[in-house]
Amino acid sequence: MRTAAMRATVYLDPQLHRALRLKALETSQSLSKLVNDAIKEVLAEDAEDIAAFTQRAKEPLISYEVMIKRLKKDGRI
Numbered sequence: 271m272r273t274a275a276m277r278a279t280v281y282l283d284p285q286l287h288r289a290l291r292l293k294a295l296e297t298s299q300s301l302s303k304l305v306n307d308a309i310k311e312v313l314a315e316d317a318e319d320i321a322a323f324t325q326r327a328k329e330p331l332i333s334y335e336v337m338i339k340r341l342k343k344d345g346r347i
Contacts, residue, residue, distance in 0.1 A: 275302070290304060
């Protein structure tokens with residue numbers, strides 16, 4: 271079951287708004303759909319990051335100094 275869309279006021283930079291309008295025209299999509307899709311993508315990325323952090327939570331921490339030494343030793347820097 272689909273829920274009714276919620277209305278929100280969003281203030282965009284004028285150049286971003288123009289670019290969004292042009293993309294909407296070229297892709298035959300509404301501004302709302304483009305904004306909703308972009309928000310969904312960002313939230314999905316956040317969910318992936320949270321899952322990765324959770325999965326790696328028990329890994330031991332190392333200091334920046336130790337990491338630099340390890341990278342030098344491995345020839346990566």
